[in-house]
Amino acid sequence: MSEFFDRVKHDAFKGDYLTRLLYLNIAVFLAYSLTNAFTSLFTGDFGLIPNIADDLLALPSSPFRFALRPWTILTYMFTHFGFRHILFNMIILYFSGKMLMEYLGERRMLALYIYGGIGGGVLYIILYNISPILTSGSMVGASAGVIAILVAGALYMPNMPVRLWGIFEVKYWMLAAGLVLLDVLNLTSANAGGHIAHLGGAIVAFFFIRSMRAGNEWNVYLFQIIDFVRSWLQPQQRKRKKGFSFGERNYKKSGTKATSPKASNSDDTARMNEILDKIKASGYDSLSKEEKAFLFKISKD
Template sequence: MSNIIDDIKREFSKSENSLVKIILINTAVFLVLLISKIIFTLSQSSGIYAWIMNNLQLPASTTEFLYRPWTLITYFFTHDDIFHILFNMLFLYWFGRLIDEYLGAKRVVALYLLGGIFGGVIYMVIYNILPYFQPHLEQSRMLGASAAAFAVAVGASTLLPNYTFNLIFLGPIRIKFIALFYIILSLAQTVGPNAGGNLAHLGGAFVGYFFIKLLQNGTDMGKPIYALVNLWSGLFRKKPSMQVTYREKQVYRSTSVYTSTASSATIETPDQTEIDSILDKISKSGYESLTKEEKQKLFKASQQK
């Protein structure tokens, strides 16, 4: 047990490990809720578990939402079914690693959070303005990371539409077709029993597409998210130690400096020779053969077009 805890701490200590951190947070919340559900059910206090879930799920009613505004964030870290979280986390990992490799860890976080938030907003807006959903307004609740995962998936498909996944029984399939299939599926189910969740999927897909398109044109939608994450991280970051050196009755004070690996923003724009070399490598060995720096250079070059 201690080894597992140590492994988790080690993963959270890594600065460029945002995708794994998101998956670990979702898994931890699920396990805590699962244990709570078992305990409260066996003790015949299931009402307490219902109250907890009610404060984590996103309500469709704007009136109810005003009393629990935090649910716009908590809902996409909350799952109560093993297959729901398993599918969402696998979906997130498969596509999220591409965003991580090509654009850096911070953009995985931005896509996940923006997709979840916008998906939740779309869900509430449509339930409150379309007469079809009015009879279900007060009873409707939403939970799960599907909208956030959709944003990451569609973002990756927009960035690398011809990248292929090898699927069991189907073989290699371009990820743009995988994303398109799930978008059509969600669209078809917007009038089904899980209409709210599928509306949120479409909201997340919208964010994923426009996030990448704007980024390729030089506009980064994630800047407010980066600022908030840095502020939040700064609250828990240890202050650098101060060292005092005495020399000839003079005092010199120096503070330790934190360094981090370069993000895609620090990658220099490659020249045509480098681009040709990278493209040749892709034609011979595929996208998977590129290093992270080469992938980021390729994306940097695409922004200059």
């Protein structure tokens, strides 16, 4: 049993970014569910914890409320109030995240999750304040970031075969296009906010991949922010305490070499694109040992 808890602790604090995203979402859901269960049991008030969680963690559609709770643009994407909601999101996150990390690396996967969540949240607030048929409310869920990861994978590997329920095989782009189409068709449904957030995540994914192909890596900006916040919270002279840190893994400050980081990144991106094009055309097994090693190295940078 101790080995199990040691493994969980290791994965939660030092695993890859996908694993830590899964653990964080599940941890928030369990904390909410257990607190709600015990509070309801001893107080008889079934709405106390849901109301507090909605007020502190959910993203409000009102710009005024959001201005008073700016942190909700991040907290909402790690918060779920229902079991089916988190189950569906985590299943898609796991499989789409695994595929994306294999070819583009875990840092891009994390950046897509965060940027997609922010983009979905921003579009949600905008449309809820300009549409006459959408009433004010709040939103939680990881689906905007999850859809961003899925759509990005489909844009970069459109012909990758994907099996649905282990039975039907479709192209990756077909799956992504079908989900986006469903979101468009359900913009006026009861869950309009969720579908709007999905579209926001898909839009972010499109520009993320487009920018990456042009040699502009958005994930660099995210990790610069993470590194700045971590250094501000923890002075360099103090030894880093153990804890959950997205910015800890696989991010290193640039050294003092005279080589240009931009030129190096551009060359690596160009070669990686050539390798990925080869994979899409002939499959992963067609790569040479050198190409496989380079792809593995890039995914860990």
